[in-house]
Amino acid sequence: MSQIKTGNFSIEELENVHITIGSVVGAIEKEAEVEEDVGPTPCPGIKDLREWDFKLFNRYEPIYTPVCDQCCYCTFGKCDLSKNKEGACGIDLASHQAREFLLRVITGAAAHSAHGRHLLHYLIDKYGADHPIDVGASNLKTPIIQLVTGSQPETLGDLEKALDYVEEQLTQLLATIQVGQEGASIDFESKALHGGMIDHVGMEVSDVAQISCLNMPKSEENTSFSELGMGCIDSDKPMVLTIGHNVAAVTHIIDYIDEKGLDDEIELGGLCCTALDMSRYKSEGGASPISKVIGPISKELKFIRSGVPDVIVVDEQCVRADVLREAKELSMPVIATNEKIMYGLKDRTNDDVEDIVSDLVSGKEAGALILDFDKVGEIAVRVAREIAPVRKDKGLTAIPSDTEFQELVNRCIHCQLCENACPVNLPISDAFRAAESEDMGELEKLHDLCIGCGKCEPVCPKDIPVLNVIEKASKKAIREERGRVRVGRGQISDPEIREEGVNLVLGTTPGIIAMVGCSNYPEGTKDIYKIADEMLRRNYIVVVSGCAAMDLGMYQDDDGNTLYEKYPAKFSKGNLINVGSCVSNSHIAATAIKVAAIFAQRQISGNYEEIADYVMNRIGATALAWGAYSQKASAIASGCNRLGIPVIVGPHGSKYRRALIGRPYSEEKWTVYDARNGEIMPIASVPEFLITTAGSVEEVMPMLAKNCIRPSDNNMGRMIKLTHYIELSQKYLGVLPNDWHIFVRNEQDLPLAKRDELLKILESEHGWEIDWKKKKILSGPSMKFDISAQPTNLERLCRGQEV
Amino acid sequence: MSQIKTGNFSIEELENVHITIGSVVGAIEKEAEVEEDVGPTPCPGIKDLREWDFKLFNRYEPIYTPVCDQCCYCTFGKCDLSKNKEGACGIDLASHQAREFLLRVITGAAAHSAHGRHLLHYLIDKYGADHPIDVGASNLKTPIIQLVTGSQPETLGDLEKALDYVEEQLTQLLATIQVGQEGASIDFESKALHGGMIDHVGMEVSDVAQISCLNMPKSEENTSFSELGMGCIDSDKPMVLTIGHNVAAVTHIIDYIDEKGLDDEIELGGLCCTALDMSRYKSEGGASPISKVIGPISKELKFIRSGVPDVIVVDEQCVRADVLREAKELSMPVIATNEKIMYGLKDRTNDDVEDIVSDLVSGKEAGALILDFDKVGEIAVRVAREIAPVRKDKGLTAIPSDTEFQELVNRCIHCQLCENACPVNLPISDAFRAAESEDMGELEKLHDLCIGCGKCEPVCPKDIPVLNVIEKASKKAIREERGRVRVGRGQISDPEIREEGVNLVLGTTPGIIAMVGCSNYPEGTKDIYKIADEMLRRNYIVVVSGCAAMDLGMYQDDDGNTLYEKYPAKFSKGNLINVGSCVSNSHIAATAIKVAAIFAQRQISGNYEEIADYVMNRIGATALAWGAYSQKASAIASGCNRLGIPVIVGPHGSKYRRALIGRPYSEEKWTVYDARNGEIMPIASVPEFLITTAGSVEEVMPMLAKNCIRPSDNNMGRMIKLTHYIELSQKYLGVLPNDWHIFVRNEQDLPLAKRDELLKILESEHGWEIDWKKKKILSGPSMKFDISAQPTNLERLCRGQEV
């Protein structure tokens, strides 16, 4: 390799060399340096945003809830760290928990980024590195990449540089997991936020690349719908089931079906994000997808056990480790298409298609690893069609017959070991008892609450396939499990931001609720529907993605409409927007960046800290990952957190080990600077946390409303937000919030309908002085309302502070 | 960014652009493709060497010894996987253990690679990307990079591409740690070997870069010596203690000392590999280092507690998490110099040197983060000199006085909680009892056995600082703890390989014993000395690196010579070679590759499988990581394993969770092809494992000898190896090995001195037919000796199999 030094030079002598210049690396870096509009931290390393992180941790303290008191990283140990003891390497429990959280974050970030790298190799190979990035009606195409790296990729090839940066940073972070590295929990925390930020770069690369190449909707308002649910599959047809997150291989199945005109002959359905991205493929301009969405990972075991799929194609992420074992039981061949999941299967990539089809159909092989996607497309469809009649003839299913069912139910000795093992402690034993007396209702109730993990089975001393019993009892529910999900639209476009930005910053749109994550719900799938419906009716913008987007579409109102049909899909109050799959989550954070860039005209390239500060103080957005289960969710959440967006996770989320929570009673923590003059301004204690958990949907609703309040709200905005907070608290908790008064800066902030009542309370309970004639607050509020104040946490941004 | 397509083109229009071409990326890739001498797998992805791995696992089966029966990766859990149950995601215990092992491997690999990336940024910044790679008298400068990636870096800049590859692969591997990825343990195992291979690339980049720039010895035979041990420090002088692995910052301390002529005024000593690399810095051509080596991580707490250091400079890896806390107790300022370890310290990088010095000397700040190495050099030395008189005046040490000692000893209630917590279950309680009666001997005995972790202290209900008590009792031992370590020489040179290759392949040099790893010894530091001395006397080549290299030098014979002075340092039988620090481990594996390339003229570029096959069947090398403790050791070991080099770890190594062990009684597993004709040849069951543990040095010695036996040994070689195996077994286990006979192909393989005796046993116990007149074996051996046989595990390499 040769290195050409910086300078003006002639490289004519290169003319007789046959080369490809992969990317003019240095050029960009140099450019970035000279251009004046790149901020202080292009491609930040671990330390570069540490001061920002420390500011966040000063207000939002890490609180640790260990999943294990021990450390088993190295062979000096293992060590009992309980009571925050130090282990053999000197690490204490708090630091170890922070490290464990960091590990979760970078694992998730790696999952997204490695997915992105795979996809990018594939797309560049197919479409060329010159293929332009096109995400729709936006000049700001890659807000996160631009914010973090300082550069603006224009082609697929340019995206590779962003991934190089991501991979370097992830390696640096992974290195700190090694024993004998970081010693301070606070620095592990900063590293975790770094990993979260990196994760969003990886996600954006992934989604932008696929949107640009695969005819996916590009910021479209009126995308079509995809059929949804276990009940939407016509089980008489041969069925190809895809599972995972990486749509690359799967597009070839759709192409093959298209090419052969088999749309009506075959069912193509997917689980998890591959399903969502299948529905986006070729759905640009409102075209309808030929594929269906079965559901999230909680449906995976259930659907396989149903026996309906004839062949399973897996790619990567959120694929159960036992798919091959389970599928084998029901003679369903499994095709692995990605290096990350190979199940020990023989690599058939270079084998003849006929041979592979024959081996799979005959059952000679339980599955095959095929990394040639053209072959995957053909083989998946052909195997399904050939094997389906045989499989249907045999009636292959794991669901017990009526007789078997009764026998299994009677076999239960009610030892409750299944309940102990159940992640949600479902009352399985009681449901079995009811079923003994032929009351199937209790078992059926479990179906929606059950996350389909199957842990109940290996612990059963009587070898009862508990899940199958539940599913048997729920046949009707499953048949009715069908809905619609709006096809993911990708980014919010620049024009939409231009229109809506002001409402968000002034608070007249009460907030953005981003509902993301998976299906690890505490009380069943309907949770998510309830929340969305409530918030949409209150004019919040609800943005969804991934498996949460699916689960939302599972319920219909009396008119047979899902929320997607009930609410329009523009970036505007009271709208419901599905951005897409898991990696489309990046667009949600990107929306906040776009508001800063387009509405507020802030410079974003390499200017992370300033933009995060802007977002935290001015954009009333709260993310809700109600069913978060995997490491990816912790990465996404941490990326939001560093950008100043608070996140609520469901109660299972306490197992992520740490939350970042503020103490509202520590008044000194709740101040900002007024950028106009550097004066310190008190603010209300919101967002009250960067990440926390809640126990139930009822608790979540007022939390969402409250945590959309921002210092920049004008009176109208604050009044609207406070109205919702108070109403939701009264509706779901039965009381006025304890702290509603701290959000009142003057009487105009008070909800109109309740103004008198609230003024009375302010006077009697809080000792505020009220001028009852004018209905004016004379004294009381700890902060003043000033519409032109410019809240910031960064002293350097204050007038007179520029260095 | 712009992408220029492949082809002949003129880029004159670029003349008016001011650019640096970072690297002509595509050019190299293209070149590699067209050159005919690149093997089938340049820059392999996860799947590309999977078949080779599966071959290995077919013979060497993963055996799992979980450190925990539970999985706590995601919030579906946590899950009890005991009895190999499946968890909520469907993963079983075996797969989870394989995944945990993979996580250890990639963590270690990331530690090395991130270290390499940091170093490379630093060196390129200082020496330029054009700086040539120079490792000494070798054309084959980067055997591992060449083997794995297929390219031959010539400059520092070229090394970046190797790291790009490493980081991409590590991200891919880390992604598979995510829940819902790989489901098969065997594929996790293959991924772990992939990570191990990648690790060696990362290590080679690191060491080659620093050798090329920092005036480190370049394959020199006669490097100088560095003083060694806690006893070698003159505690009257101000002392700067460095801890870690990354020499970048530390070179600036040496430069400052040099520049100011302070050699005699100050003690500079280090712990772990930074110490070794300090001693290599500017030691080219036999120059003596000014720095001293204190010891490995087991001395870290002990040495800090002694109070001797006046300032501590930490970089990365193997730095205790409590250094800041411990140092603060004794008013020792800590300077953090690397993003990976920042201890929550204030970033003073851009502050004035005087201010920082003053803050540290006055104790206003307990430490500082300084990422400007010139400042580090000056500040570390100045602070040490200014603070030393104050610190010595105060007599700051954690070691108790005589009176305190007796009080502490008497305070013990013999509850044995310390023994329970002690990783090596030292008989602390009994030693305290002896000390109560003023017998300090028992406590003193603990000093060398104690790995200095300090876990005994927080569990003590009487708050006894147990470690300090042991150290107090061991003052004499500590004073005598001084030796010498030969300065690390870097690679084995091409000419040395040319000379020695034949002896290795034919077995007339009985084997290479690579002693690596850290200080987690089961029976104290002397273990490693005993092993090396025994094997060196038997003419094995002993290659050492890292902390094992230090510990070896701690002992002297009656003439005051360490092993380094007793044995020469050429790559030749009976020689003792220190290659250098942890990242120099890469040179050990590289040696085997060099033998294949230089002695056997095998093409190595991108030809991993063939070379690994060559190494496994022909090079009698066994690695011993007797004190392995961190994730890095599992990475290094896995890299050796994929290359066909077996590794033994100490008993603590069982906590790595999995070994790869063959079953000698399964005869069908112990065959190879003869490449001349593709015939299947039985071989003896060696190496018997790829990685395993042993219980004691006595057990290890015969294991080492046995596992250097290879199918390619000629009679002379086999006789020599078998002699050592038998003798070592008799010496240390008291018996002939159970299996010595399986290595006998004909009578000439028998150790000369014992031939008659052994022939008798073969006849009487194994039923072999002997012609006693000719002393010839007529029948019995399960394999024949054929000097020209070409053992291989790869059918494709057999004549007539070429595709």
Next chain:
Amino acid sequence: MSWAGGVIMVETTKNTAISTTWGTKIAKPVQPKVAGKLISKAKRPLLVVGGDVLDEDLLKRAIQIGKKGIPIAATGHSMKGFVDADVDAKYVNIHSLGLYLGDPQWHGLDGNGQYDLIIVLAHKKYYINQVLSGIRNFTDLKTLSIDRNYIQNADMSFGKLDKETHLKALDELIENL
């Protein structure tokens, strides 16, 4: 069967099976009477209830405990049950509460200072175990679970009980306040 000089009315110390461990410590099984005495002896006990308290039978008992002068932290959406109950109940998010409880600067839900005994009732088992994991490792507070499930990360806990036994146990506990 006798215990410390008294007759056990409701046996709550059986069935303490666990499916996973957090470490070497697990809750000591406790009888209702002992639990009652413990609460009575505490200077600043706090009853932390979760959403499952809205069950009529449980709510009744939680209110009875509250009426004995024990302040109630109503987590999740449990506040709804205490609106007109004339007990000292306040809504708080349980994760936030976990943070505040470890803060010596916190003045409690009512401004009267920190607590010394945390009593938990009617929570999701996995959720309360996590919250208690934090409290156990990072504070010196004593914790007592009087829930239907065996809550292993409390210092003391009832075993896993059926609903009926649980209610009886609570009654016995209340008698001993």
Next chain:
Amino acid sequence: MSWAGGVIMVETTKNTAISTTWGTKIAKPVQPKVAGKLISKAKRPLLVVGGDVLDEDLLKRAIQIGKKGIPIAATGHSMKGFVDADVDAKYVNIHSLGLYLGDPQWHGLDGNGQYDLIIVLAHKKYYINQVLSGIRNFTDLKTLSIDRNYIQNADMSFGKLDKETHLKALDELIENL
């Protein structure tokens, strides 16, 4: 104190403190007599000794057990103690042994088939716990520790004993073979 109808000579079931857990299972503490009976009842017991058996007192007892017809796997460098002892002892690496023990195809150290009870003695505590962790999770073998330390990953184990008690316990065990 009485146990199952017999008088306990040496108490070996106390002091079973552990410092870390592997999971929810820990060894059942066992008395010497019971241990002896268990071994006697086993069809194919195997005594697996480690290097610490070279202690004179322990070695004597290990040999006594061996002389009762129990085959010995001499791991580490313990073989040295059995060279002229006239017992059925063979060297084997304990990690390899861990692998073979789970293999139904293995014919044992003496070719007479698989074992059904693994008795461990005189090992490094952390090492034998790891080996037993593998055996416990991946085989159906029963394991019994008669070591000085409480070996939590065996199915049954003595508690932590002082040396003298340990020797007495072994003597009692041997009497019951």
